[in-house]
Amino acid sequence: MQQKDNAQSNDDFDTPWKEVLEIYFKDFLLFFFPEAAAGIDWYKGYKFLDKEFQQICKDATLGRCYADKLVQVFRKDGKEVWVLVHVEIQAQKDNDFARRMYTYNYRIFDRYNRPVVSLAILADTQISWRPNEFSWQLWGCRVGINFPAIKLLDYNEDWAGLETSNNPFAICTMAHLKTMETKGNVDARKRWKVTFARRLYEQGRDKQYVLNLFRFIDWIMTLPDDQAEIFWQEVQHIEKEKAMPYVTSIERLGIQKGIQQGIQEGIQEGIQEGILQILKRQLKAKFGPLPKDVITQLNKADEETILNWSEHILAANSLGDIFGH
Numbered sequence: 001m002q003q004k005d006n007a008q009s010n011d012d013f014d015t016p017w018k019e020v021l022e023i024y025f026k027d028f029l030l031f032f033f034p035e036a037a038a039g040i041d042w043y044k045g046y047k048f049l050d051k052e053f054q055q056i057c058k059d060a061t062l063g064r065c066y067a068d069k070l071v072q073v074f075r076k077d078g079k080e081v082w083v084l085v086h087v088e089i090q091a092q093k094d095n096d097f098a099r100r101m102y103t104y105n106y107r108i109f110d111r112y113n114r115p116v117v118s119l120a121i122l123a124d125t126q127i128s129w130r131p132n133e134f135s136w137q138l139w140g141c142r143v144g145i146n147f148p149a150i151k152l153l154d155y156n157e158d159w160a161g162l163e164t165s166n167n168p169f170a171i172c173t174m175a176h177l178k179t180m181e182t183k184g185n186v187d188a189r190k191r192w193k194v195t196f197a198r199r200l201y202e203q204g205r206d207k208q209y210v211l212n213l214f215r216f217i218d219w220i221m222t223l224p225d226d227q228a229e230i231f232w233q234e235v236q237h238i239e240k241e242k243a244m245p246y247v248t249s250i251e252r253l254g255i256q257k258g259i260q261q262g263i264q265e266g267i268q269e270g271i272q273e274g275i276l277q278i279l280k281r282q283l284k285a286k287f288g289p290l291p292k293d294v295i296t297q298l299n300k301a302d303e304e305t306i307l308n309w310s311e312h313i314l315a316a317n318s319l320g321d322i323f324g325h
Contacts (some may be wrong), residue, residue: 046071
């Protein structure tokens with residue numbers, strides 16, 4: 001029986017992908033980009049450069065960074081290299097995607113003088129949308145970028161391979177694909193969600209692994225409250241059957257609290273970005289094109305400062321009245 005899915009409009013992919021990517025970064029590269037994984041000296045470790053990348057995003061004025069990660073790694077020849085992993089969650093074709101990849105790449109290189117490898121995951125629903133390059137040329141001068149881009153929809157063609165893989169991103173990919181496929185069909189989504197939960201317990205992995213992947217699945221495969229409760233009952237049945245009491249009531253509350261916190265952070269980020277864009281449009285409408293130093297100030301400001309500036313627009317006669325220039 002097909003039911004209206006009230007939770008589906010709130011599907012949130014960015015944060016769970018970002019979380020699981022950070023927890024299992026090596027597995028991520030092994031699964032999606034084996035050539036890159038083979039060239040890294042994993043014994044030297046790796047480091048996530050969140051502050052550096054957030055600064056690049058602000059300076060580039062390209063909006064939200066989605067589920068992007070910038071990671072410092074070392075090649076097997078000992079040289080340092082930075083890897084930009086860009087997970088693009090798109091409901092439709094985005095003509096600016098390839099340009100953003102190019103802009104992020106050259107801005108990181110320009111600011112930090114480090115080689116930058118850009119990798120993309122296309123997790124959208126349009127099979128024909130496959131951006132993997134951006135370039136322009138004039139009078140013999142050509143600049144641009146070519147980057148590997150993985151299309152999650154392609155994994156539908158090798159579902160059996162996903163089912164036999166022990167890599168955590170196999171089940172993440174399956175959960176993502178079935179989340180998109182079951183949009184509007186709550187019953188089907190619940191069945192698949194139970195299937196993936198059962199699979200986690202049958203893989204024989206440790207408790208923390210199960211909880212990490214369970215959190216990812218529970219996050220993206222949203223269900224209405226009544227169906228969510230049935231799902232949890234199914235999970236309890238599986239745990240009794242397998243004698244693996246992993247998701248206790250306390251851990252369940254922790255998972256739900258973490259998901260709600262992540263959703264709230266995403267909402268807050270979106271609200272701030274929206275307020276900033278409105279302020280920019282208002283300033284341009286009243287004072288014309290904005291100077292570069294003003295744009296820099298806007299992009300670096302926190303929400304309270306942005307709101308404070310917006311309150312002074314009507315009374316201001318110049319940009320200096322607002323920004324103190």
